[in-house]
Amino acid sequence: MVETPRRKRTFRRPSVIPGFGLSFGYTLTCLGLVVLLPLAGLVAKASGLGLSGIWYVATDPRVASALKLSFGVSAVAALTASVFGFLVAWVLTRYRFPGRKIVDAAVDLPFALPTAVAGIALAALYAPDGLLGAPLARLGIQAAYTPVGIFIAMVFIGLPFAVRTVQPLIAEIDKEIEEASATLGATRLGTLTRVVLPPLIPAVLTGFALAFARGVGEYGSIIFIAGNLPYVSEIAPLLIVIKLSEFDYGGAAAIATIMLGISFLTLLAINLIQAWSRRRFGYV
Amino acid sequence: MRTAAPTDRPSTAIRVENVSKTFDTAAVLHDLSIDVRAGELLGLLGPSGSGKTTLLRIIAGLDAPDRGRILFGDDDATGLAVQERAVGFVFQHYALFKHMSVADNIAYGLNARRRAERPAKPEIKRRVGDLLDLIRLSGFGDRFPSQLSGGQRQRVALARALAVEPRVLLLDEPFGALDAQVRKDLRRWLREIHDRTGQTTIFVTHDQDEALELSDRVAVLDRGRLEQVGTPDEVQEHPASATVMKFLGDHVEVEALAEGGRVLVRGRETPVAAPAGIIGPVKLYVRPWQLQLAEFEAAHLSGTVRSSYRSQGRQRIEVVDTEGRVLAVEDFDGIRHPAGHPVGLRINGGHVFG
Amino acid sequence: MSEIFSPTVAPATRAEPVASEGAGTRLVLIGIAITFLALFLVLPLLAVFTQALSKGLDAFLAAFREPDAWSAIRLTLTVAAIAVPFNVVFGLAASWAIAKFEFPGKSLLITLIDLPFSVSPVVSGLIYVLLFGSQGLFGTWLMDHGFQVLFALPGIVLATVFVTFPFVARELIPLMQEQGSAEEEAALTLGASGLHAFRTVTLPNIRWGLLYSVLLCNARAMGEFGAVSVVSGHIRGLTNTIPLHVEILYNEYNFVAAFAVASLLAVLALITLVLKSFLEWRFAGDLAHGRAH
Numbered sequence: 001m002v003e004t005p006r007r008k009r010t011f012r013r014p015s016v017i018p019g020f021g022l023s024f025g026y027t028l029t030c031l032g033l034v035v036l037l038p039l040a041g042l043v044a045k046a047s048g049l050g051l052s053g054i055w056y057v058a059t060d061p062r063v064a065s066a067l068k069l070s071f072g073v074s075a076v077a078a079l080t081a082s083v084f085g086f087l088v089a090w091v092l093t094r095y096r097f098p099g100r101k102i103v104d105a106a107v108d109l110p111f112a113l114p115t116a117v118a119g120i121a122l123a124a125l126y127a128p129d130g131l132l133g134a135p136l137a138r139l140g141i142q143a144a145y146t147p148v149g150i151f152i153a154m155v156f157i158g159l160p161f162a163v164r165t166v167q168p169l170i171a172e173i174d175k176e177i178e179e180a181s182a183t184l185g186a187t188r189l190g191t192l193t194r195v196v197l198p199p200l201i202p203a204v205l206t207g208f209a210l211a212f213a214r215g216v217g218e219y220g221s222i223i224f225i226a227g228n229l230p231y232v233s234e235i236a237p238l239l240i241v242i243k244l245s246e247f248d249y250g251g252a253a254a255i256a257t258i259m260l261g262i263s264f265l266t267l268l269a270i271n272l273i274q275a276w277s278r279r280r281f282g283y284v
Numbered sequence: 285m286r287t288a289a290p291t292d293r294p295s296t297a298i299r300v301e302n303v304s305k306t307f308d309t310a311a312v313l314h315d316l317s318i319d320v321r322a323g324e325l326l327g328l329l330g331p332s333g334s335g336k337t338t339l340l341r342i343i344a345g346l347d348a349p350d351r352g353r354i355l356f357g358d359d360d361a362t363g364l365a366v367q368e369r370a371v372g373f374v375f376q377h378y379a380l381f382k383h384m385s386v387a388d389n390i391a392y393g394l395n396a397r398r399r400a401e402r403p404a405k406p407e408i409k410r411r412v413g414d415l416l417d418l419i420r421l422s423g424f425g426d427r428f429p430s431q432l433s434g435g436q437r438q439r440v441a442l443a444r445a446l447a448v449e450p451r452v453l454l455l456d457e458p459f460g461a462l463d464a465q466v467r468k469d470l471r472r473w474l475r476e477i478h479d480r481t482g483q484t485t486i487f488v489t490h491d492q493d494e495a496l497e498l499s500d501r502v503a504v505l506d507r508g509r510l511e512q513v514g515t516p517d518e519v520q521e522h523p524a525s526a527t528v529m530k531f532l533g534d535h536v537e538v539e540a541l542a543e544g545g546r547v548l549v550r551g552r553e554t555p556v557a558a559p560a561g562i563i564g565p566v567k568l569y570v571r572p573w574q575l576q577l578a579e580f581e582a583a584h585l586s587g588t589v590r591s592s593y594r595s596q597g598r599q600r601i602e603v604v605d606t607e608g609r610v611l612a613v614e615d616f617d618g619i620r621h622p623a624g625h626p627v628g629l630r631i632n633g634g635h636v637f638g
Numbered sequence: 639m640s641e642i643f644s645p646t647v648a649p650a651t652r653a654e655p656v657a658s659e660g661a662g663t664r665l666v667l668i669g670i671a672i673t674f675l676a677l678f679l680v681l682p683l684l685a686v687f688t689q690a691l692s693k694g695l696d697a698f699l700a701a702f703r704e705p706d707a708w709s710a711i712r713l714t715l716t717v718a719a720i721a722v723p724f725n726v727v728f729g730l731a732a733s734w735a736i737a738k739f740e741f742p743g744k745s746l747l748i749t750l751i752d753l754p755f756s757v758s759p760v761v762s763g764l765i766y767v768l769l770f771g772s773q774g775l776f777g778t779w780l781m782d783h784g785f786q787v788l789f790a791l792p793g794i795v796l797a798t799v800f801v802t803f804p805f806v807a808r809e810l811i812p813l814m815q816e817q818g819s820a821e822e823e824a825a826l827t828l829g830a831s832g833l834h835a836f837r838t839v840t841l842p843n844i845r846w847g848l849l850y851s852v853l854l855c856n857a858r859a860m861g862e863f864g865a866v867s868v869v870s871g872h873i874r875g876l877t878n879t880i881p882l883h884v885e886i887l888y889n890e891y892n893f894v895a896a897f898a899v900a901s902l903l904a905v906l907a908l909i910t911l912v913l914k915s916f917l918e919w920r921f922a923g924d925l926a927h928g929r930a931h
Contacts, residue, residue, distance in 0.1 A: 011741055012739050012741035013739070015738070015739060015819075016823065017738045017739070017823070017826070017832070018831075018832030019734060019738075019832050019836070020739050022731075023731040023734040023735040024735040024741075026727075026731040027732040027735050030728045030731075031750055031751060034799055034800055035751075035754060035800065036750070038765035038768070039765055041765055041768045042764065044775075087670060087671050088675060091667055095664055095667075095668055101919075103671075103672065103675060104915075105914075106680065106911075108911055108914070109680075109683060109907070109911065110679065112857055112914075113683065113903070113904065114860070114900075114903045115861070115862075115863045116863040116882075116885055117686060117884065117903045118682060120884065120888050121682035121685040121689075121897075121900070122682050124685050125681055125685045131685065152678075156679070159679070188659060213756060217758025217761065218758070218759075219758065219759050219864035219867070220863035220864050220867075224888065237758055237759075237760040237761075237864065240760050240764060241760060241867070241868060244771075244868060247772075247773060252764055253764070256758075256760075256761045256765075259761060260757065260761065263756045264756075
């Protein structure tokens with residue numbers, strides 16, 4: 001009776017399919033060189049400043065107002081995008097009307113359109129003499145070169161996130177649930193608010209978080225319509241660019257770290273929402 | 285397709301020697317050994333989790349054993365890569381190449397060979413045509429898997445495996461995903477193909493009817509161990525263990541006593557002989573056809589009739605015995621037994637395991 | 639007798655399906671949704687073309703007679719021609735490793751691959767400045783050896799690769815996971831080598847997902863602005879991609895030219911959208927789940 005030696009526990013489950021070493025090694029190498037190394041460089045630079053250094057930069061009045069502006073307007077814009085995005089997703093999924101497929105494809109426009117192109121287009125539209133800027137000016141609202149313009153641009157880029165995160169869930173709603181609610185005596189509005197909407201909340205929140213994170217970091221779509229006046233309409237990413245041009249690498253790194261920190265927290269929040277949703281509803 | 289002459293190959297085509305396999309922390313195969321004879325149709329039968337698919341994959345080279353060897357004839361094949369083993373594997377869900385036509389699927393193994401070993405194009409075409417005839421799908425060569433029914437896909441999967449003239453054909457629950465009538469037809473067809481080609485074949489199933497109907501020999505596996513291997517008759521009539529008994533057909537467990545070489549139930553002797561050296565309380569396993577309605581004076585068990593119906597020429601009577609168990613009895617006497625009627629049951633045979 | 643059992647009954651009025659809003663409500667909601675989309679999405683797109691042609695066709699074409707415009711186009715194409723294939727190879731390698739094998743830390747790996755998506759474009763450029771800028775980690779080493787990364791092609795390529803890094807992988811990974819390994823195993827049992835199986839079985843199965851992700855990757859690579867802006871140095875005729883060239887024209891108040899060049903990218907965006915929708919409609923089964931709508 002011959003006994004072959006017991007196999008050791010290996011990193012991966014042994015399988016007959018070849019190529020693991022090569023593909024995994026190449027993946028890690030690229031990931032390390034392209035993504036992790038540069039990001040580590042940023043973390044290194046920022047930790048060189050120390051928490052106190054970062055705090056010092058963050059509390060600089062100009063930086064503080066830029067951060068407040070970026071986060072504040074982005075939150076409001078993401079909220080708007082979430083609300084209207086939900087509506088759009090609902091209409092696209094549940095109703096039939098001519099041109100529905102085209103409208104559906106159009107939702108991805110902000111994904112596909114380069115940010116600079118969107119930026120100058122929005123600036124042209126909402127400039128005081130622009131197609132939409134003029135009527136707004138008559139109403140006393142100046143859109144371009146103010147935080148209002150920033151808001152509009154952020155809604156533009158946040159919309160696809162708000163729509164696409166919630167759309168598949170709306171598509172999967174079981175009509176029988178709604179019918180059951182109706183047979184039990186609920187009005188249409190009651191059914192919507194108490195039966196249909198609650199399971200969609202996690203997806204709406206996820207869409208909000210994604211739109212928010214994207215808005216905070218966005219550059220090209222915003223700087224043309226923003227006005228870029230320090231303390232008034234200057235977004236945080238622009239401030240990073242300015243600091244770089246002044247060779248203030250440390251300041252730029254500090255602001256970037258703060259923004260990355262917020263992105264990370266947002267990602268964490270999304271994951272927590274999804275984990276909670278899985279526990280509560282059994283799906284994401 | 286040639287039929288194998290008996291002197292062509294060694295009589296043992298494949299030997300599995302003391303194979304053990306553990307997945308994560310669960311032991312799936314325990315020191316399992318079995319010989320597969322050349323030209324036989326061997327059924328690996330067992331409940332889910334018995335390790336039969338794992339064993340099949342180890343023979344194919346799709347998984348590696350933690351301990352033990354696989355021999356093809358006299359050669360140790362344990363270290364051979366799957367491509368070098370020349371096994372034909374038919375997957376449970378066919379694994380047809382969905383973007384290739386039926387003909388390309390069947391020809392795949394031949395086309396994948398190195399140039400030196402690859403047959404010429406006309407030769408490949410001819411072989412594909414022959415195989416399509418064999419599986420009775422002539423003319424389907426240009427169709428795609430998505431255009432075929434489940435049964436047709438399974439046949440194509442078989443043809444694809446046969447095209448490379450494998451030393452052994454391995455089928456993993458080949459008919460599991462098909463509905464009952466298709467399954468029956470394909471079973472019969474597989475047996476015909478086997479008889480025609482003489483191909484050594486191992487197939488995995490959890491369906492005992494399938495195993496018993498198709499196999500030259502049946503290997504019963506349970507929880508990673510080989511319980512018994514033998515002809516369908518052998519495993520049914522002379523089960524080697526309680527597990528085999530329980531897995532192959534209805535049965536009843538009766539508390540009994542082994543005494544003086546005989547087995548007694550409720551003090552009355554049964555025709556069952558106790559295995560050598562066994563004395564004391566034992567479990568007696570009885571098949572439905574080994575129970576007979578009898579007068580109370582000659583009965584081993586008693587109970588009341590619960591229901592009775594005719595099925596395929598036989599009277600099938602359900603009796604609730606004094607322990608509350610429902611026993612199924614088959615009777616030919618044609619007498620209708622009304623529900624609630626008290627009856628006695630006589631045990632005419634059974635098995636006791638050591 | 640039959641009269642009792644078949645009285646004439648007036649046909650029932652078509653009731654609204656229970657699980658839907660009334661027709662009037664629906665119309666209003668559709669109207670609001672479409673108006674919103676038209677306002678926020680369609681108008682900006684139209685604005686690009688109307689502005690580009692606002693001074694007539696001649697002025698539009700004049701923008702393309704500028705040599706700087708053509709160097710921008712050439713540079714953009716070059717960068718895309720390097721960045722997209724690189725990310726395709728990476729995507730194939732990553733999805734092969736992740737989809738066909740079991741190992742610990744998979745979700746961490748996938749999260750790391752997705753990182754560039756959650757990084758602001760400006761930060762994506764910043765990290766390379768921190769590495770290769772004159773005050774960066776490798777700055778002095780580069781200067782001593784005469785290599786130029788920033789304000790030159792390598793820097794632009796790096797930044798573009800970074801922002802488009804996850805595109806191909808995040809399409810192929812779920813796609814290959816859905817497809818499983820059974821077909822590859824079957825190919826191996828039939829005698830195919832690993833490479834042969836990859837070529838003849840895996841690639842054909844993922845070809846539409848691959849095309850789809852290449853489409854998106856390319857659109858982003860050509861249109862990237864923030865990251866490239868930080869690393870490029872904006873040297874006219876040398877290190878300006880099309881989006882940067884648009885910015886320069888716009889800042890010089892050369893609006894027609896800016897929009898004219900921008901319209902190139904807008905057309906690219908439209909083509910991308912059309913092809914993307916076509917693939918989602920026609921090959922929904924061959925794309926990662928959740929694409930079709």
